[in-house]
Amino acid sequence: MSNASHKSRHAMGKRVVGQALVAHDGFSARYDLNRLEGVFSRPAHKLVNQSYVDKILVLDTAKGGVATAWMLHEMRSRNMVPSAIVFNTVNTILAQGAALGDVSMLAGFDVDITSQIPHGAMVEVDPEAQTIRVLSPDEYPQTTSGDASTRKVHGPK
Amino acid sequence: MKLNDEEQAMLAGEAGIVAKTAIEHQIKVGKFFHAVDFVPVTQAHIMADTESLGQAGVVWLERLADANEGGVRIPTITDPRGTDFSKASLLGQAEWMLELERRAINAFTRLGVSMTDTCINYQTVLQATRDEHVAFGDTGVVVYSNSVGGARSNFEGGPSALSAGLTGRTPRYGYHLDAHRQATIRIKADWTPKTLDDWGALGGIVGKLAGNYWQVPLLEGLDRAPTSDELKHFGAAMASFGSTALFHLLGITPEAQRLSDVGADKLPVAHRVGEKDVQALKNHYAVEKDIDVVVFSAPQLSIYELRDLATMCEGKQFKKPLLAITSPQVKPDCDRFGYTQRIEEAGGTVLSGMCFYQSYAREMSETKGWKRLATNSAKLVNILGGYGYVPMLASMNECVEAAQTGALQ
Numbered sequence: 001m002s003n004a005s006h007k008s009r010h011a012m013g014k015r016v017v018g019q020a021l022v023a024h025d026g027f028s029a030r031y032d033l034n035r036l037e038g039v040f041s042r043p044a045h046k047l048v049n050q051s052y053v054d055k056i057l058v059l060d061t062a063k064g065g066v067a068t069a070w071m072l073h074e075m076r077s078r079n080m081v082p083s084a085i086v087f088n089t090v091n092t093i094l095a096q097g098a099a100l101g102d103v104s105m106l107a108g109f110d111v112d113i114t115s116q117i118p119h120g121a122m123v124e125v126d127p128e129a130q131t132i133r134v135l136s137p138d139e140y141p142q143t144t145s146g147d148a149s150t151r152k153v154h155g156p157k
Numbered sequence: 158m159k160l161n162d163e164e165q166a167m168l169a170g171e172a173g174i175v176a177k178t179a180i181e182h183q184i185k186v187g188k189f190f191h192a193v194d195f196v197p198v199t200q201a202h203i204m205a206d207t208e209s210l211g212q213a214g215v216v217w218l219e220r221l222a223d224a225n226e227g228g229v230r231i232p233t234i235t236d237p238r239g240t241d242f243s244k245a246s247l248l249g250q251a252e253w254m255l256e257l258e259r260r261a262i263n264a265f266t267r268l269g270v271s272m273t274d275t276c277i278n279y280q281t282v283l284q285a286t287r288d289e290h291v292a293f294g295d296t297g298v299v300v301y302s303n304s305v306g307g308a309r310s311n312f313e314g315g316p317s318a319l320s321a322g323l324t325g326r327t328p329r330y331g332y333h334l335d336a337h338r339q340a341t342i343r344i345k346a347d348w349t350p351k352t353l354d355d356w357g358a359l360g361g362i363v364g365k366l367a368g369n370y371w372q373v374p375l376l377e378g379l380d381r382a383p384t385s386d387e388l389k390h391f392g393a394a395m396a397s398f399g400s401t402a403l404f405h406l407l408g409i410t411p412e413a414q415r416l417s418d419v420g421a422d423k424l425p426v427a428h429r430v431g432e433k434d435v436q437a438l439k440n441h442y443a444v445e446k447d448i449d450v451v452v453f454s455a456p457q458l459s460i461y462e463l464r465d466l467a468t469m470c471e472g473k474q475f476k477k478p479l480l481a482i483t484s485p486q487v488k489p490d491c492d493r494f495g496y497t498q499r500i501e502e503a504g505g506t507v508l509s510g511m512c513f514y515q516s517y518a519r520e521m522s523e524t525k526g527w528k529r530l531a532t533n534s535a536k537l538v539n540i541l542g543g544y545g546y547v548p549m550l551a552s553m554n555e556c557v558e559a560a561q562t563g564a565l566q
Contacts, residue, residue, distance in 0.1 A: 096314040
């Protein structure tokens with residue numbers, strides 16, 4: 001684990017800051033989520049029962065079928081969507097879904113990114129720079145509630 | 158991305174707002190994958206059930222259709238819908254689901270899309286041929302077309318497949334390129350499956366070993382050429398478990414007549430897979446005996462599968478619902494040959510134009526009390542856990558027996 005910036009080969013979307021949900025596991029909106037409740041629902045998934053809403057998912061690989069391409073868009077329409085998804089390996093569907101659903105995405109690193117980002121850490125995803133990095137506490141965004149754990153920030157630095 | 162004159166005109170809006178919307182989406186995806194340019198495609202196949210689309214997706218489609226700009230430029234067809242309208246009450250589906258389906262169908266039709274509603278178009282509509290560039294949007298369709306037919310497609314999600322239909326092209330990346338079609342992992346089968354569930358289980362194992370979309374497994378050691386239905390279950394499960402879009406079977410599939418054809422002569426055998434591995438995968442799901450429902454779906458059944466099922470149903474009376482789901486192209490023959498009657502006389506139901514997991518599976522489970530589900534589809538068991546089911550994998554014959562007795566033996 002480190003605060004180093006990790007550069008990806010593939011990137012899309014806007015800059016986002018938020019809390020990371022990290023697991024060396026796959027991702028499919030169809031297979032893994034209860035999209036009505038906004039939680040991981042697949043019993044065998046390492047993030048089962050955890051809310052993904054407004055979180056930055058840091059996962060190993062995109063899995064399963066083509067439905068995710070529509071589902072990210074549908075989830076975005078209800079504001080029940082992750083802020084960003086970061087993969088070691090992406091498939092075409094997740095990228096297409098991110099494009100339609102306006103979800104920031106990074107994929108393809110020289111390291112196992114799930115081993116570099118601590119679960120629960122506040123991170124910045126910057127698609128323009130193609131990077132993800134762990135924030136230090138003095139970089140956390142300010143919120144009116146004082147709770148920075150689920151705060152997301154879109155837009156330029 | 159390098160755009161030709163026609164593509165630049167589309168991007169500038171000279172071909173209308175629909176083509177502009179489509180090509181902008183395609184460029185966003187193409188840039189993500191570092192596509193250099195576009196490649197023309199001859200067919201598109203769209204996955205767009207309304208459980209996936211949701212209200213937002215249907216509105217997006219309606220907005221495109223409302224532009225009245227002529228719609229798709231190439232033959233563009235659809236994956237299964239979220240219902241069989243004639244059997245919706247049996248499935249416990251609510252009117253709002255059906256209304257959303259009707260709106261989606263109306264929008265697609267206005268865009269010139271042909272509502273084939275099938276995930277086995279390679280068996281029923283028109284199989285893509287070797288080196289034919291297509292934009293297919295069901296993982297089972299893609300892996301079969303790429304691997305068995307030698308066609309060239311990425312997994313194209315609904316928005317991208319529709320965009321390909323609307324522009325007649327797709328970004329040239331992934332499996333459109335020779336470089337991605339070489340084998341990356343070499344696996345030896347020590348055993349050749351006999352039943353469709355075992356073919357699916359073997360596909361699931363290979364998919365898990367391959368691990369991600371960009372891996373291309375080569376499998377050797379099979380003692381015979383599989384049938385189309387066997388390859389259908391094998392590929393669909395591989396794509397489901399592993400997100401695999403292309404496999405090679407040594408001496409069987411067209412691009413791998415020799416190991417060296419796909420670079421596998423330079424790869425060591427990384428894994429050996431045998432009957433015990435297949436049984437272990439099935440045992441992993443065999444957590445209960447009693448069942449609530451039997452489902453044959455994912456992929457839709459061919460006429461030969463329905464023929465086998467009809468034979469197994471003879472003389473039986475089911476205690477539990479048995480659903481057999483096929484395509485609108487196969488269903489008339491199933492009726493005409495008397496298979497539907499034989500299956501339904503035993504208490505089963507033949508449905509058409511849908512697929513079980515694409516039909517509001519969570520709501521069906523809650524409404525109908527279906528939780529423990531027996532199927533011969535490895536793909537289906539892989540999917541349904543996330544929908545709250547306890548899915549179990551068994552042969553078609555074992556599933557039919559379970560419908561009669563209420564339990565898997």
